[in-house]
Amino acid sequence: MASLRDIKGRIDSTKKTKQITKAMEMVSASKMSKAELNAKSFVPYGEKIQEVVKSIAANNPDASHPMLEKREVKKTGYFVITSDRGLAGAYNSSVLRNLYQTIQKNHQSTDEYTVIAVGRMGYDFCRKRGMPVAKSILGIADQPNFSEIKELASETVQMYIDGEIDELNIFYNHYVSAISQQVTTTKLLPITDLKATGSTSEYEYEPNQEQILNVLLPQYAEALIYGALLDGKASEHAARMTAMRSATDNADELIGDLTLSYNRARQAAITQEITEIIGGVAALE
Numbered sequence: 001m002a003s004l005r006d007i008k009g010r011i012d013s014t015k016k017t018k019q020i021t022k023a024m025e026m027v028s029a030s031k032m033s034k035a036e037l038n039a040k041s042f043v044p045y046g047e048k049i050q051e052v053v054k055s056i057a058a059n060n061p062d063a064s065h066p067m068l069e070k071r072e073v074k075k076t077g078y079f080v081i082t083s084d085r086g087l088a089g090a091y092n093s094s095v096l097r098n099l100y101q102t103i104q105k106n107h108q109s110t111d112e113y114t115v116i117a118v119g120r121m122g123y124d125f126c127r128k129r130g131m132p133v134a135k136s137i138l139g140i141a142d143q144p145n146f147s148e149i150k151e152l153a154s155e156t157v158q159m160y161i162d163g164e165i166d167e168l169n170i171f172y173n174h175y176v177s178a179i180s181q182q183v184t185t186t187k188l189l190p191i192t193d194l195k196a197t198g199s200t201s202e203y204e205y206e207p208n209q210e211q212i213l214n215v216l217l218p219q220y221a222e223a224l225i226y227g228a229l230l231d232g233k234a235s236e237h238a239a240r241m242t243a244m245r246s247a248t249d250n251a252d253e254l255i256g257d258l259t260l261s262y263n264r265a266r267q268a269a270i271t272q273e274i275t276e277i278i279g280g281v282a283a284l285e
Contacts, residue, residue: 004269007262011255018251024087025244031142032178032237038143039175039230046227053191053220056213066161067191067217075112077134077165078103079156079188079225080126081172081232082119084138089246091173091239092121094183099171102185103131114165116156118149118229134159144233146226153222160189161218172228173235179242181235188224191217 057068080099082092099115099122107113114134117123123136137152159165168189173181 004262004265007258007265011258011262014251014255014258018248018255021244021247021251025241025248028237028241028244032234032241034143035230035234035237036175039227039234042227042230046223049216049220049223053213053216056209056216060209060213065214065217066163067157067189067221070190070192071166073166075114075165075167076106077114077116077156077159077168077189079116079168079170080118080122081170081229082117082122082125083236084120084140086121087243088236088240089243091181091236092119092125094181095171095173096122096125098183098185100125100129102169102171116152118152118232134164140229140233142233142237144229149226149229150222153225154218156225157189157218157221165189170225170228172232173239175231175234175238178238181239184228186224186228188221191221 078099080095082095086092103113110130110132114132115122115126117126117133117136118140120138123133123138125131126133135152135155137149140148156168160168167187170186170188172184174184176182
């Protein structure tokens with residue numbers, strides 16, 4: 001049995017760990033609230049640009065653009081969004097497992113795909129497994145601005161336009177609620193879902209619809225990437241908050257068990273001392 005000093009030391013260290021996890025939970029909760037607001041605030045913009053693009057495409061059935069054209073898939077691009085740090089439960093492992101399984105299922109050679117990685121966890125995961133990483137960005141802020149992702153998003157879209165990849169899929173965690181995040185896979189390019197649905201607003205275009213479509217299509221794809229990043233950040237903070245809450249609860253439980261063990265050991269030591277004293281008195285008599 002561990003000594004009283006050892007048990008007391010474990011209780012003290014567990015209490016310190018609990019203080020850290022509790023503080024991290026509170027910080028993540030604050031960040032999650034802001035990130036959730038950012039993600040929800042971006043939705044109207046994403047919906048509006050999608051509406052405009054659909055309106056132009058519906059009025060121009062013969063519109064031609066590389067981003068609208070399906071072609072033989074010789075090389076696939078995978079855009080994966082992860083965090084730069086761990087301690088977020090299954091946030092990273094879930095999306096990376098999905099990515100890895102998809103690649104193993106669909107490709108026989110590394111020449112058939114490439115990865116665009118956002119976040120150190122995804123970057124390191126791919127590098128350690130010999131998976132080709134064409135582009136990456138690390139150290140994204142907890143509340144990212146579009147300027148932070150614009151260059152990578154633009155270069156990724158250009159890869160498709162230039163024919164370096166023939167398909168682009170994005171992997172990220174969709175924020176459902178503070179306790180629920182869902183791994184989501186979306187085909188970003190080519191853009192095929194541009195049929196106008198329901199009633200759409202009427203617009204006047206200057207200089208003309210085709211030129212505006214050529215400008216809007218890359219911006220539309222970049223907006224989808226940024227929206228997924230905001231969604232992923234909200235999911236990251238929520239997952240970390242939940243993980244730290246679970247760690248705090250586990251620390252409480254461990255402290256309770258250790259305290260019980262300490263009291264039992266202390267009681268046994270006192271009983272032993274009393275027994276020895278009584279034995280000594282009896283011997284003297």
